[in-house]
Amino acid sequence: MITVSGRVQGVGFRPFVHRVATGLGLDGWVLNAGGHVELSVSGSPEELGTLIERLRNGAPSLADVRRVGVGPLLDPLPAPGSGFTVRTSTSGGAPVTSREIPPDAATCEECLGELLDASDRRYRYPFINCTGCGPRATVIEDLPYDRERTVMRQFTLCAPCAAEYGDPGDRLFHAEPIACADCGPQLSWDGLAGEAALHAAVTAVDGGAIVAVKGLGGYQLVCDATNAEAVARLRHRKRRPAKPFAVMARDAETVRRLAHVPRTGHAALTTPARPVVLLTARRRTRIATLVHPGTDTIGLFLPTTGLHHLLLHDLDRPLVVTSGNVSGVPIAIDDTAARSMLADVADGCLSHDRPIRARYDDSVVRPAGRTVLTLRRARGFAPAPLPLPVAATSPIAAAGAQLKHTFALAAGAHAFLGPHAGDLEDADTLAAFETSYADMVRLTGIEPRAVAHDLHPGYLSTQWARSQPSGRRLAVQHHHAHVAACAAEHGVRGPFTGVAYDGLGLGNDGTLWGGEILVADLTRYRRVGRFATAPLPGGEAAVRRPARMALGYLHGAEPLGAPLPPPTLIRLFARRFDPREADVVRVMVERGVNCPRASSAGRLFDAAASLLGLCDDATYEGQAAVALEATAGTLRADALPWRLVRKAGLWVYDPVPTLVALLEGVAGGERVNQLAAAFQRTIAEVTSGLVERAVRAGAPRTVCLSGGCFQNARLLREVKAVLRAQGLRVLVGSAVPVNDGGISYGQAAIAAARLRGE
Known part of the structure; x- marks a missing residue:
């Protein structure tokens, strides 16, 4: 028996195993079990060794194999010549630390080729996907990951789709969300369906209208990014006077015409996560000035779904694609609620009948030299797990902060960071957080016995934490959580020097902090400098x-x-x-x-x-x-x-x-x-001076930078340079946001270390 743990469901892993095993002439079976994959295989020692090596090192690009366990067969030995099959999934047997929810993945090149191929039966079908791309976290209702445990169960496969799904030689073999125009979800627009609905939306945007579009993890508001009047109307209606809008471009070449794209920026643009990438805008482009007023930084990203590809293809111009909400309200995911909320914002609604199971906004990243900073961890990244330097001896919930809110669940050696939810300032956002939290608890199987939270009693996250029935509550100082998040991401367990620059956080002395130099580890800290x-x-x-x-x-x-x-x-x-x-x-x-x-x-x-x-x-x-x-x-x-x-x-x-x-x-x-x-x-020089004096007094020479101020790429670059000139090791978060979106991960890392110490 072989057990494979990690991100191995929703990534085409069983079809991959089937191809490898049949290619080696092995007999047996593979199935999803709880949150991992199990294989029962018979063959020669050499063939089995090759299989195990391929499982560890040759898995699909979306997979993340962290453990391959080999044990005795529990079933009778597969008979020679019986072949290799994909068995029906089972729900039991998985430890909570292995129940991972696969993130959504943008349309792959093979699916894009079919989408735009007039001879293909899925030509211009907006919901095209395969084992390597498409919706995952936003459609999953339970694990193990199979069609009947997703919102796609309401769409019965037609004969051609069923044949592809069941054919081991087809690239759509066990692609759970697959469908086509005959059996799958359909677009709708004011009584129109399918291609007619899409044409109506394209015509509206072309004419300067604002259109609400149902995306992967929520509704989005779309307009022509080159139409200054349309952008101005969107700002007025969305009540967002100055914050820059994200712009979706047709392809990487279009992005290069709009902005300067460093190598790290191109790599970020083209990952399966397809985040919004903050880049330096070129001068004299077609983009309306009001898209990013007051800054030469523009957020650009590539199409994430077949529907986005079709909109960009038909309109042939960059589009503003921003969250489907009004400022301060969670992004809409329910069709009825979206129509009500966006009635005064959008001129029309391009919807469809595939439900959105979980709310996921677009992720945002920023290249900073050789580093890519994650500013908003959401669609495409969340809820993939992050490592904990000190494993949690008891399941933990981390409630996060108030702004740019996220929460985390931790068990064993990993923490699952929930998606960005926005600022936790009202009942609607709190309700969205509670719903997302309940779903994550159910899907991961992590039942927290301890809750970590911020010191600030006025945060809704703190009040939520104090209302939980969990037996243990651990208060974590805000800036300690910031620098611990950076340390934990880099696997730092021992003491380090932390530089935490942000807006406001409550200190342990009851005053407001925000410009802090700390000497810390994952259990404690002391303040050695400040503004x-x-x-x-x-x-x-x-x-x-x-x-x-x-x-x-x-x-x-x-x-x-x-x-x-x-x-x-x-x-x-x-x-x-x-x-x-x-x-x-x-x-x-x-x-x-x-x-x-x-x-x-x-x-x-x-x-x-x-x-x-x-x-x-x-x-x-x-x-x-x-x-x-x-x-x-x-x-x-x-x-x-x-x-x-x-x-x-x-x-x-x-x-x-x-x-x-x-x-x-x-x-x-x-x-x-x-x-x-x-x-x-x-x-930058002040920081150098503060850290130099701390190190002279015995502070560690590993420096962790965190806090929202380090979203400023120039400040980050200069601070790193002056500290490295002192011969210091300088770390900054990449997968974990440096802003308050990383607080919950830092809380989880600290809580795990404290519980271990006790």
Whole structure:
């Protein structure tokens, strides 16, 4: 008996085994069992050895074989000459750590060839797929992965499809979601079906309309990316005034005409996950300016389904393809709910009758040198497991944070990171999280006995964790989770130095942190450096309005010895605003009214962007930092003045000299792009100084970078360079988001290590 564990269901593994075994002349069978694959095989030792080697090293591209176990036969020995068969799947026998849900995979080249081949019987059939591509996580209802345990069970295979499905020599052998125009899902548009529905949608987009399209993991909103009026209407209706839209292009050559594509970017574009890839836009393209206002970074991706390929083929232009929702609401997956939610956004709806079983938004990545940062882990990546450096002795749920929410389930040596759900701010998003969590628990078989959560009592994720019946709850500090996520991804178990730069997270002292240098391992940490604190006038209002954050620094930065800016410079800045607002903020800061203090790198970036006139109001998280990075471009600049001081046993960065230099530069007429570049260089040198002092005092020479600020590719590049110049080993997350989308994985890694230690 041979047992194969890992990602071996929904990836064409049984057909692969059948081809190899029959090619070697072996007798026996293969089947899906729970979450793994089992084989019973007889043959010569040489043939069996070849089979095992092929199982380990020659599996299909979508598979991830992590263990091949060999044991005695449980059934009678297959009779010589009986042949090799694919048996009916069984549900038992799989350990929870092997029940993996295969992610969705984009249309492969062979299916694309058939889709556009007029002589093929699946010509222009939008739902074409095979064992190597198509829907997986979004259609699976239970494991083991077979058609009857997916939403495709409602579509009875026609005779030709059934013949392909049952033919061991056909590439569609046991391709569970296969169908054709005669037996499979059908498009619909206002009473029209099939090709007529597709033609109606193409005509609408061509005429400047916004169309809701039912995608793999949810509805999407689509319009012509070259039509400025259509893009403007979409922004207004979706209530998304500035955050860039993703653009889908027909092929890689079209992407190259729209953006500069480094080698790592091309590799990311063309993976089966087909994520949105953030690239530097070329000048003077056909793309409407409003697609990515205020930044030269554009998110581009390739078609993920046959339907997308047909839309791009027929329209022959790039399309805005963005989440089918209004801002702050989960992406729609139910047909009735989608029509209701998007009625005032879309001019028409191109739907179909294949249900969406699980909500998966598009994944987003960004090339950063030789590294590809995952900014949103969703369709195509989730819920594939990630390794844990310290195996969990008891099943764990990790509740995640508040923004860019994900959750994780951990058992044994792996953690299953759930898909990006958005910001956990209201009942709708919380309900979507709870539904996704319940599905993952059921599918993976992991029944948590411990729950890890953030320290912040106001997070809905924390409140959810505290409501769970699990016997053990483990509170994990936000920034410890950030740097632990990076360490865990790289297999670091021992002590490391962590650099965590983000917006806000609750510290163990009850104050808000966000610019932290930690010495940590996977069970504990201590703070050895930080950014100076500043008041957030109005709390959340300062997060939404960087101008308030700037005034907070100018009037109330932590006193560390550097003089505050002279009143003349403050007045020069404040005259851009209503005098009443400036006075109110000043009084709030002086009296400490509703002005929580934070040592936040993200809020310092907000303040700098406002001082430079780049962003006074933020309509999406990180907008001010995006503007700073875009303005700096590739300019080289020397650092602005900065200083580190010793306070209460910590090294603290005093940003006042830096901010005064920005104000003086603006007043003196210096170029804003040069000042923006200089500010980011300053933060890199500050980081170098803080880490250098920590290492001098005995901190580990392995440095883990994490936190949303490191989504800034320029900052990341410069910080890595200055730290490596010290001879340090510098790590950053790739598969795990550096932003709060990676918090749940860090929580799971910490909880597993703590439980093991106990």
